[in-house]
Amino acid sequence: MKTKTAAQPGDKAVLRAKNKQSGGYVARAKAKKALISLARGLLLFGLCFMIIQPMLTRLSTSLMAEKDLYDSTVVLVPRNPTLDNFRIVFDLTNFPRSMINTLWTTLLVSFFQVIACTLVGYGFARYNFPLKKFWFACVIAVIVIPPQTISTSLYITFTNFDIFGIFRALTGNSLNLRGSVLPYVLMSATCMGLKDGLYIYMLRQYFRGIPKSLEEAAFVDGCSTMQTFVQIMLPDAMPTVLSCFLFSFVWQWTDLFYTRNFLAIQSRPIYSTELSTIVSRMSRYFSSDASKPIIVPVGRQQQLISIGVLICCIPLIILYIFTQRTFVQSIAMTGSKE
């Protein structure tokens, strides 16, 4: 059907003649096609708008002065545009410091996660060893088990950290690692960080697709196992590894669970935890007397929260715009080789 109209674009006279010849078939087919694409366009536009709209609303309210919020004639365009709100939110969330902390922690953690997951994914994809199926079932278990289930015992493990009683023997006391980055780095380096099971799965799917002959050729040429991995496998795998890194960066950036439980302490604020407790700090901030907190109006609270969300999202959206292709393709690859 489609080819009939598309193959002969011609001028209108030819089309009209053809239409007559086919008894109105061409016209009907064309109308049907136009209708379908109109419906599709409307649906997609609606859904896309729905995804983007909250961000746009946040952006416009973020620029409004407080009195604009209560003025019902102001809907989207602020009447008294101001950047003051951003300054307030910066103060409330400890801005430059919490952001810098978030940045380096996230980079560090994602770095370890990706290295560990690449090694493990490669091992699962290219080698046969005893209990392989069992360990892979464990990977799936890691994906499925909610980290909340073990949060209490992890908390305790890290408050009294000890490796086979070595520290207790040396110093007479176990280590309190909570509040330092070390527990989380340890977890990421051993594939137990945020969503690590998923990255192992993705990388394994990628490495499984590489032909065996490549490995054999490398072996014949005298490559050691590590050389094969670093010099032959890794360069090709870079896009997938990179996309795992991006995923882990983005999810770690917004993560609340691990951050709240293991990372954030008073002296080292992390943005996501600061954001989650922003409301409780508002009342003290706005009152002139620190001992007498006042109630901040709801509209104002909402405005400041959405600015906080906006500040959190902006770096990620910029990152996404530049790396969009890598994100989408890596997932596509994971799916298709199932």
Place this chain on the structure above:
Amino acid sequence: MTVKAKNNKAIRPERWGFTESILSFIPGNDTFRTMRARNARHGVLFILPFILGFLVFMARPLIQSFIMSFEEVTLAQGGGLNEKFIGFENYKYALGVDPYYNMRLVEEIPRMLINSVATLVLSFVIAVILNQKFKGRTLVRAIFFLPVILSSGVLPGIESQNEFYNMMQGISEEVANSSGVNLSAALQDLLSVSGVGSGVFDVLFDMIDSIYDIVMASGIQIIVFLSGLQAISPSLYEAADVEGCTAWEAFWKITFPMVSPLLLVNTIYTIIDFFMKNDNRVMERINEVWQRLEFGHVAAMNYIYFAVALAFIGVSSLIISRGVHYYED
């Protein structure tokens, strides 16, 4: 699966038993020197980080918290814990005494179930649409993937967690309903008056009202379905067209069966995703109890919740794997 087994057989005909597996890790015997033993050792070395991590940071805490769910746990001075065995009391507390936990559990589960089904259907439909050729396709794809970033971690629910805000929203919703501005409510009234089975419509309208949540949750699923659709060879459709298949028939006879293996992956992912989201109200309750440092209760609640999630995953994958069609080249 069958293909892989055949390949393995071609490379190494003999099966390794328990003894060989052990011997290949002990130096100084014949099995140790074989190529296969060397590979096995290197493989284990590669996954060593995972093995260590799993044992120390997953298996041990898991067992520990399982034990804790049968104990009364209080913080001792100096950071330690006092534990006392109390049998099933924690489970009784979670299901019978806690004022919110079981209520929210019962409320949330049907909602999550409906949302999961809606997510799968919607993401499949969108994937089919995005697989067609039209202008601005790349942009639309990029936008549909955006929720993966925008609905992670702390971000979803932070605005609705504000209690004052919820109160205000409840009031404004009431106002909207009474003034007839709310379109879906008006439609709902209309349909219930006309006497069509109202139960079905309630579910449907729930879905429509939570369409935002559903779209925000379907980023990854869309991409996975899309990749499956792109892997279908066009010659199948050509053949069907020649045989006089309509587009509708082609959809059910070609598109759907070819993508069905991915349905399983996506179902599991969706269920896990909904169960673990931060704005999930059962999770919120568990966090509240956690902040009160009632570790025993938290452990029991977590285990009940986890068991429910596991049951859901199990049942749905059983149902789906029966209908899945595996295409073999």
